[in-house]
Amino acid sequence: MSILIINIQELLQVRAENTLKLSGDQMKELPTIKNAYLLIDNDTIVDFGSMTDASTIKADQIIDATGKLVLPTWCDSHTHIVYAGDRSQEFVDRINGLSYEDIANRGGGIINSAKILQNTSEDELYKQSVSRLKAVMKLGTGAIEIKSGYGLTPDAELKMLRVIKRIKKDFPLKVKATFLGAHALPLEYKDNKQGYLDQIINVMLPEIAKENLAHYIDIFCEKGYFDLHDTEQILKAGQQYNLTPKIHVNQFNAFGGIALGVKYNALSVDHLEELNSEDIEALKDSNTIAVALPSCSYFLSIPYTPGRQIIDAGLPLALASDYNPGSTPSGNMNFVVSTACIKMRLTPEEAINAATINGAYAMGISNQYGSITKGKKANLIITKPISSYNYLPYAFGDNHIDSVIINGQMI
Numbered sequence: 001m002s003i004l005i006i007n008i009q010e011l012l013q014v015r016a017e018n019t020l021k022l023s024g025d026q027m028k029e030l031p032t033i034k035n036a037y038l039l040i041d042n043d044t045i046v047d048f049g050s051m052t053d054a055s056t057i058k059a060d061q062i063i064d065a066t067g068k069l070v071l072p073t074w075c076d077s078h079t080h081i082v083y084a085g086d087r088s089q090e091f092v093d094r095i096n097g098l099s100y101e102d103i104a105n106r107g108g109g110i111i112n113s114a115k116i117l118q119n120t121s122e123d124e125l126y127k128q129s130v131s132r133l134k135a136v137m138k139l140g141t142g143a144i145e146i147k148s149g150y151g152l153t154p155d156a157e158l159k160m161l162r163v164i165k166r167i168k169k170d171f172p173l174k175v176k177a178t179f180l181g182a183h184a185l186p187l188e189y190k191d192n193k194q195g196y197l198d199q200i201i202n203v204m205l206p207e208i209a210k211e212n213l214a215h216y217i218d219i220f221c222e223k224g225y226f227d228l229h230d231t232e233q234i235l236k237a238g239q240q241y242n243l244t245p246k247i248h249v250n251q252f253n254a255f256g257g258i259a260l261g262v263k264y265n266a267l268s269v270d271h272l273e274e275l276n277s278e279d280i281e282a283l284k285d286s287n288t289i290a291v292a293l294p295s296c297s298y299f300l301s302i303p304y305t306p307g308r309q310i311i312d313a314g315l316p317l318a319l320a321s322d323y324n325p326g327s328t329p330s331g332n333m334n335f336v337v338s339t340a341c342i343k344m345r346l347t348p349e350e351a352i353n354a355a356t357i358n359g360a361y362a363m364g365i366s367n368q369y370g371s372i373t374k375g376k377k378a379n380l381i382i383t384k385p386i387s388s389y390n391y392l393p394y395a396f397g398d399n400h401i402d403s404v405i406i407n408g409q410m411i
Contacts, residue, residue, distance in 0.1 A: 003040040003408070004059035005070060005382070011036035011048060012071035012389055013356055015371035021289065021361035022353050024314035030349040030389070038070060040378040043408035048372060067385035068402060069392075071352065073142025073173075074333035074381075075359030075370050078246075078270050078291055078320035080180075081136070082129040082163050083113055083150045084120035087325045100300055100327065101224065101252075110184035113325055114152040117160070126163045132323070133167060136331035139399070142173050142379035142406045143360060143369050145320075147218055149180030154203050157181050161213035172407035174377070176363050178246060179208055182219040182226050182234050197230060201237040209241040215364070216267065217243040221257040228260055235264040244364065250274045252302070262286045268318065268362040272305045273297060280313050289362050290315060292354075293322035294339040300327050307344040307354075318358040319351065338396035348390050380405040 011033045037054040039047040047057070090103050090112070103109050117125065136144070146164045151157035161177060168175035181200040189196035208214050217238030221231045235245045245266040249257035254274045259282035261269045270291040272279070283290060292305035310317045319340050323331035333355055340351040360370030368377050384402045386392070392400055404411040 001042065001061065001408070002059040003061045003063060003405070004057055005038045005063045005065050006054060007051060007064050007066040008036040008038065008070045009065070009067050010034050010069050010389065011038060011372060012069060012352065013371045014048070015357065015373050017373055017375065019357065019371060019373070020366040021316050021358050023316040024311060027311055027317065027350045027353045028347060030352055036070075038372070038380070040405070040408050043378055045372060045374055045376050045378050047374065063382070065382055069383040069386065069389060071381050071389070072356045072370055072372060073379040073404060073406060074140050074355050075143040075363060075365070076136070076141050076321050076323070076331065076333055077145045077268065077318055077359045077362035078293060078322050079144055079331060080147050080149060080322070080324035081132050081144070081331060082125065082146055082148070082160050083117060083325050084125055084128060085113070085116040085325065086329065087112060090326065104184070104224070107187070109326055110150065111152075111187060113150040114156065114184070114186070117150045118153060118156045122159050122163060125159065126166055129163055129167065132331060133171060136323070136333070137171075137173060137406060137411050138401070138404060139332050139334060140381045140401050140404055141331065141333055142404070143363060143365060144173060145176040145178055145216070145363050147178040147180040149183030149218070152181070152184065152186040154199065154207065157204055158207060158211075158213070161208060162211075165213060172409050173379075174365055174369060176216065176365070177214045178216040178218045179204070179214040179243065180218040180220070182230065184220065184225060193230070197233055200234065205237055205241055214243055216246045218246045218248060220248040221260070222248065222251055223253045223255070228256055231257060231260055235266075239264070246270060250279065254279060258282050262288050267364055270320070271296070273303045275306050275309065280309070280315070283315050284313070289318050289358060291318045291320050291362050292340065292344065293320055293328065294344060295330055295336055296322045296328045297343070298339055299329070304343045307340060307346050311346070311350060316358055316361070317350075317354050318362040319354040320359060320362070334392070334400070335396065338393040341393040342396065348393050351393060352389065378405055378408040
């Protein structure tokens with residue numbers, strides 16, 4: 001089926017075929033076409049341009065986008081959307097003065113989520129996760145990375161990854177799976193961290209590879225969780241199964257995790273709320289992209305990733321939601337884009353670039369997603385009538401989306 005969108009007030013993020021990511025000053029530019037059309041054939045963008053050139057184009061369905069903007073769907077490269085239950089009580093505990101670390105030290109946090117998930121059936125876990133997934137699709141997310149890490153046992157981690165595989169099969173959006181077994185230390189391994197790492201390496205990884213359940217491997221490289229030696233073990237083990245590294249790093253402390261990620265050619269280093277000059281230097285001349293998670297900073301009241309510093313150093317930056325039950329119970333990428341502008345001092349152009357093409361790069365999919373490019377997948381947001389793309393992050397409390405097309409299908 002072909003779809004022709006006409007009278008587009010402004011078509012955003014129009015890129016040449018070879019644009020896979022944007023760095024530094026490149027992020028300040030957002031190429032657009034005013035009074036535009038866009039033609040979709042099945043699941044693919046096949047043509048676009050000025051309305052003055054659209055008079056002879058035919059299609060099965062015509063959508064009039066008068067007064068509206070069209071842009072690529074958000075590419076959310078960091079989520080934990082597959083989880084069970086919630087941690088709303090811990091939200092109240094933080095209001096009453098407990099820190100994230102305090103809650104974790106008394107058996108809350110990730111350990112709490114793992115306990116709930118271990119006692120949830122695969123079908124129920126799938127049902128809860130799909131409800132969240134449908135919500136973020138309506139909010140404009142057309143590609144998503146989903147991590148395990150709330151299982152912390154072989155059975156529960158595999159259960160999470162199988163749910164992710166089912167989601168990938170059942171829904172039109174692009175899904176990438178990440179194995180994050182090293183998310184926290186289970187209580188039964190409290191005094192035997194190496195024993196748990198050995199279980200990840202010798203028990204979980206072979207089964208994950210056998211069932212082809214993950215694209216990436218991740219670890220929470222942070223004080224009180226896993227150190228540099230632990231991280232190196234996990235990344236090396238992942239390499240044996242062709243799993244590309246991603247790292248949770250520098251959320252609360254900076255102690256060399258970014259340089260280690262670059263050493264192992266990590267696709268992304270995520271969080272980076274704490275950053276120093278050595279970290280910036282480590283990222284230069286690498287293929288590793290920094291991923292900021294401003295909703296997490298907002299929810300936990302911790303520092304924001306210094307996105308302005310990262311971009312001004314000539315580096316690429318992506319934005320993601322970090323959707324999870326403990327530190328970011330929201331997958332709203334529109335709020336992420338607004339918060340990046342309001343709190344991180346990104347321009348609207350930089351924020352939109354970070355949440356589309358650079359988000360796609362952080363998932364390894366920018367050859368097919370993240371921009372308006374002939375031959376890329378037809379994943380599009382059609383806004384309500386608004387004055388300009390500046391209005392998207394400006395009016396942060398409103399839903400500006402009229403409709404969403406994912407893989408050529410109206411959602």
